[in-house]
Amino acid sequence: MKSAAITVKNLTRRFGDKIAVNDLSIEVETGEVFGFLGHNGAGKTTTVRMLNGVLEANSGSIHVLGMDPITDGPALRARTGVLTETAALELRLTARDNLLIYADLFSVPRDKVQTRVRELLEFFGLGESADQRVETFSTGMRQRLSLARTLLHNPEVIFLDEPTSGLDPVAAHQVNALISNLAEEKGRTVFLCTHNLVEAQKLCDRVAVMEHGRLVAIGTPTDLIQQYVRRLDVEIETAPGQMDAALQALAPASSLTFGLPRHTNGNLTLTVTGREAIPELLNLLVQNHIRIYRMSPHQPTLEDVYFALHDEKETVQ
Amino acid sequence: MNWRAIFAIVRKDLKIVLQNKGVLIPIIAVSLIIFGALPWVSVLAPSMVNMGGTSLEQLNALIAQMPAGLQNQLAPYTAEQQTVIFFLVYLLAPMFLIVPLMVATVIAADSFAGERERHTLETLLYSPTTDRELFIAKLLSSWLAAVFIAFIGFLLYIVMANAAAWSVIGKIFFPNWMWMVLVLWVSPAAAGLGLGTMVLISGRARGFQDAYQTGGVVVIPILLLMFGQLTGAMYFSIGVVILIGIVLWAIDIVLIWYGGRVFRRGRLIARS
Numbered sequence: 366m367k368s369a370a371i372t373v374k375n376l377t378r379r380f381g382d383k384i385a386v387n388d389l390s391i392e393v394e395t396g397e398v399f400g401f402l403g404h405n406g407a408g409k410t411t412t413v414r415m416l417n418g419v420l421e422a423n424s425g426s427i428h429v430l431g432m433d434p435i436t437d438g439p440a441l442r443a444r445t446g447v448l449t450e451t452a453a454l455e456l457r458l459t460a461r462d463n464l465l466i467y468a469d470l471f472s473v474p475r476d477k478v479q480t481r482v483r484e485l486l487e488f489f490g491l492g493e494s495a496d497q498r499v500e501t502f503s504t505g506m507r508q509r510l511s512l513a514r515t516l517l518h519n520p521e522v523i524f525l526d527e528p529t530s531g532l533d534p535v536a537a538h539q540v541n542a543l544i545s546n547l548a549e550e551k552g553r554t555v556f557l558c559t560h561n562l563v564e565a566q567k568l569c570d571r572v573a574v575m576e577h578g579r580l581v582a583i584g585t586p587t588d589l590i591q592q593y594v595r596r597l598d599v600e601i602e603t604a605p606g607q608m609d610a611a612l613q614a615l616a617p618a619s620s621l622t623f624g625l626p627r628h629t630n631g632n633l634t635l636t637v638t639g640r641e642a643i644p645e646l647l648n649l650l651v652q653n654h655i656r657i658y659r660m661s662p663h664q665p666t667l668e669d670v671y672f673a674l675h676d677e678k679e680t681v682q
Numbered sequence: 683m684n685w686r687a688i689f690a691i692v693r694k695d696l697k698i699v700l701q702n703k704g705v706l707i708p709i710i711a712v713s714l715i716i717f718g719a720l721p722w723v724s725v726l727a728p729s730m731v732n733m734g735g736t737s738l739e740q741l742n743a744l745i746a747q748m749p750a751g752l753q754n755q756l757a758p759y760t761a762e763q764q765t766v767i768f769f770l771v772y773l774l775a776p777m778f779l780i781v782p783l784m785v786a787t788v789i790a791a792d793s794f795a796g797e798r799e800r801h802t803l804e805t806l807l808y809s810p811t812t813d814r815e816l817f818i819a820k821l822l823s824s825w826l827a828a829v830f831i832a833f834i835g836f837l838l839y840i841v842m843a844n845a846a847a848w849s850v851i852g853k854i855f856f857p858n859w860m861w862m863v864l865v866l867w868v869s870p871a872a873a874g875l876g877l878g879t880m881v882l883i884s885g886r887a888r889g890f891q892d893a894y895q896t897g898g899v900v901v902i903p904i905l906l907l908m909f910g911q912l913t914g915a916m917y918f919s920i921g922v923v924i925l926i927g928i929v930l931w932a933i934d935i936v937l938i939w940y941g942g943r944v945f946r947r948g949r950l951i952a953r954s
Contacts, residue, residue: 419804420951438810453800458694469689
């Protein structure tokens with residue numbers, strides 16, 4: 366069993382009357398890519414700040430790499446890297462200067478500074494722009510430079526807040542590949558804060574979903590889908606002219622469906638109660654001599670989990 | 683103490699200042715006016731007062747009302763020489779303090795409030811520095827620059843004052859011991875005053891401009907010193923200059939002690 370890189374127990378942080386993080390308990394394993402999902406104001410940034418000893422909690426305990434972020438802040442921050450939501454670079458300095466200064470701040474061995482900076486600039490496609498002022502950079506270039514700065518000192522735990530924001534698809538793919546590689550090949554722990562649920566599903570071993578400071582779900586993407594997604598869209602392609610007959614055939618199965626069937630792209634789409642409903646529906650269609658060319662369930666995603674959780678909360682309220 | 687990190691922040695802050703025209707232009711302009719232009723204007727003062735209908739004798743009558751110590755200092759000189767020395771050595775001495783004060787204020791405004799405005803503060807807070815190291819680094823960048831410019835300015839002023847007054851005095855008369863104390867003891871304290879004030883202000887300021895404008899009030903004590911001399915209430919003897927230094931250092935210590943107490947990551951991040 367892998368050791369925990371991050372252990373958080375009953376963490377709470379208030380700002381006046383507002384509770385930003387409410388009784389949060391999570392454990393992140395070493396080498397894991399852990400997705401931390403939630404809308405703006407869900408408590409993601411506040412949590413990252415507390416995990417790095419930049420902000421004190423009102424109650425609860427935190428251990429990152431076995432250290433308490435408040436009492437061991439500098440030692441801990443030497444082993445973590447944080448990419449904040451805005452690129453936050455010194456725009457009047459060159460890309461190289463931005464990295465050189467942070468190399469000193471993070472105590473990169475002096476004899477390795479130049480090589481490390483050059484390698485990172487090349488890796489992120491900024492080699493030719495190294496001596497240009499950052500204010501001339503595009504959003505994507507700034508984001509890549511910011512990522513380079515985050516990885517400058519080879520941190521063991523990497524906190525990334527929307528790392529692919531502002532990147533073109535190719536650069537985003539490259540960054541996602543880097544994140545996977547950091548975890549899989551180099552055993553780094555990645556704490557990924559994101560709104561991008563497709564990306565989270567692809568990258569994360571486990572995800573936690575936050576809403577208004579509370580943890581509302583945690584698990585692997587597959588587990589969460591199984592646990593929370595109770596609706597499934599199924600697209601049915603019938604033989605030409607048989608669509609109305611198919612609708613009639615399915616009428617007795619209303620307990621297995623939500624709402625009315627929809628016509629999409631000349632096919633029929635039903636929202637059903639789950640995978641178990643599919644054989645029942647198929648059986649009804651076959652019994653009524655409907656010729657079925659294709660019946661394809663839409664594969665649920667984390668996005669469906671997210672909306673299911675949201676709907677659940679709305680229902681409770 | 684992580685000095686490598688501290689000097690990395692100092693280097694960063696100074697590099698940014700050097701790239702910022704909004705910060706550099708006022709520093710260069712004020713320094714050139716005070717150290718370069720004022721000595722020449724002062725030497726023209728005797729003829730200027732004549733043009734204004736005021737006789738040199740009337741100006742000397744003003745000097746005659748000054749404290750005895752100042753009159754003793756000026757006694758060996760002619761009336762015209764006395765006027766030039768009064769301007770260059772005594773009246774402009776408080777003006778000299780404006781430079782370290784202003785440089786420290788401008789750079790500290792950029793370093794503390796400007797950093798927050800540029801949203802770069804948070805990244806710095808995630809670095810492996812303690813709150814104290816960050817605070818020291820931020821203080822050092824403004825203080826070192828202010829003291830450096832004051833010292834360079836003093837060298838320029840030595841050259842300019844002697845050159846401008848050569849036709850009247852005919853020998854190198856500047857600096858005297860009072861100025862040495864002023865530069866080495868009081869100007870670093872004046873820089874500290876600008877810095878300490880800015881540390882307090884920048885926490886509440888909305889950005890660089892806001893902090894800089896509010897911090898302008900710090901120049902008032904210097905103007906009072908100038909008026910004090912002009913009205914004959916006091917003059918810059920070595921003793922007075924040492925005393926001014928002691929008062930400024932004491933204020934610096936209080937301001938910086940308080941600033942250090944409130945300079946905490948948690949507070950800074952909450953405002954960023």
